[in-house]
Amino acid sequence: MSESGEPRLTAAEVAARAGLPLDLTRRLFRTLGFAEHGDERAYTRADVDAMRILAEGPDGEVVEPDVALNVTRGIGITMARLADWEVGELVQHVADGAPEDVEDPGAWVTARLGEQFEDLLVYAWRRHLAAAIARMEAVRALDDDPHTTDLSVGFADIVGFTALSNEVSRERIGELVEVFEARCGDVIARENGRLIKSMGDAVLYVNDDPMAAFTTAEGIINVIGRDPRMPDVRVGLATGGVVLRMGDVFGPPVNLAARLTQVARRNRIIVDHATADLLPADQVDSRPLPARPVRGFGVVEPVAVRRA
Template sequence: MAPEAADRQPEPERDPAGEELERAILGSDRELNAFEVAEATGVTIEELRRLWRALGFPEHGLEVAFTQADAEAVARLREIVDSGLIDIDLSVTMTRAVGQTMARLADWEVATLVHRVEELERGDEATGSRIGSARRLVDSVNPPFEELLIYAWRRHLAAAVGRLEAMGANEEDLHTSEVTVGFADIVSFTALSNRIDHVRIGDLVEVFESRCADVVAAHRGRVIKSIGDSVLFVNDDPIRAYDTAEGIISVVGRDARMPDVRVGLASGSVVMRLGDVFGPPVNMAARLTGVARRNRIIVDAATAELLPSDQFESRRLPARPVRGFGLVEPVAVRRH
């Protein structure tokens, strides 16, 4: 190792209380720089940088920025790559998936628990600082929550493998699937967010997302992503997709305390990659929400054809230009 690589660079000045909380979460102090991690694990500096960026963290140059746990995690990845089962590029892709998922989960957890921290500091067991109460929560909540993470990951992995096996019987390309895509959108969300305060808009979005997720799960679908004022979901059965859309309207749009919603459904072949879905049905479902009336479902012609006529009544609407698709005849559907 070059002499300059071993030179430790002082970290920027940090808040001692923040360091204490970080230590409680990570379980150890920062004590290694990038060169020391690379030397200890057998990865190159460039490989370490790629993995660190894939996790979603900025590079630190020669600062002392890594813990022993960081080095152990890199070493485990290196062992998997050395086994020949995956290469470094695939390990970076998997690491990026973990990083993006965990970053959102961590933000979600902190935003949820910060209110509890404030409650604790106002109560009889106040510690005198929010850091103290946060430390209490970390010590009591994190261990069982870590077990829950592993359990949930295994459960979802089993479900994902099951879907892959189901497709494998009929599909040559296991990344492609025939599904009905749903897009649920809050009506006039921008105007609404300009009228109410930040706390209220945050609560509204949380309720909207959680209610949509519950309905999607109840009808055996999957939420692909939530984007504040909208939720994208898929279902391999068009009838269940319609029931999902109707359920979302029922628990959101027909609740006087919630805003109106619009739902678009489109069916066809999509590509599933990196936890997301891509293809014309995704774009069509999103575009259809701009056509739907408040608290109504609108579908494309492909979905209308898949819904049995003995259960559903369909009505073609006048053709209109839809961005990216030209003239489209949306279809309004309802159960008999």
């Protein structure tokens, strides 16, 4: 930042100092999720340093614009959600302890806890980075394309969430979503899976091992659907080749797992035949269900599974 910490630079000056075209600089700011300020002096030296980081790779190697934009998008989306999460869950509690003469409780909390959160953020990022590299190396040992691999995909959603959200208070819905996401995350981690994303009333996860994916589905039903204080859930599993990009997964198994929840009964697990064939018959009972049309997949014969 500048010595005074005040914004003194225009976007054009940031671009010039970072050695980037102005249009790319503006696009990087937008991709990070920041508002544009036209020709205003709304930027600091920190913005210049950030643009240089995005423009240069290891040892000053120039990064392709598309690569820089993809990395930037991931950072922007992740940090925006993290900031909202922290403000919503932490600041409202900690700020209550701020002195009465503090005009900006948010700034007070940030000043007191910002450095600690920075350390925690870097720690968590390094651990997750090491895990991601290990996964990529494992995939490369089997396939030349590190972005594509065979995985079991699980999709779990809350039954009747829309109707439920119209019947209870916003505070209660917020509590349900928080408990749902937290408990699902715990179960997924316990079975060495990976939570790809949560969507309020649903979670998407992946696992290398179909049996572990099934055990995860069981666990989610046990901690959510079997709890009388929580709504029922449905879980769909599908296995096959998926594309790994920008922290997300894409491909037919992802879509099929989500579709299968639409035909699942409450607190039950429905899988595709690819998953059913990989589950050990001595541990899991499989029962083919009547064939039915599934949007985007034609006529599909789902399989109901449960612990033997």
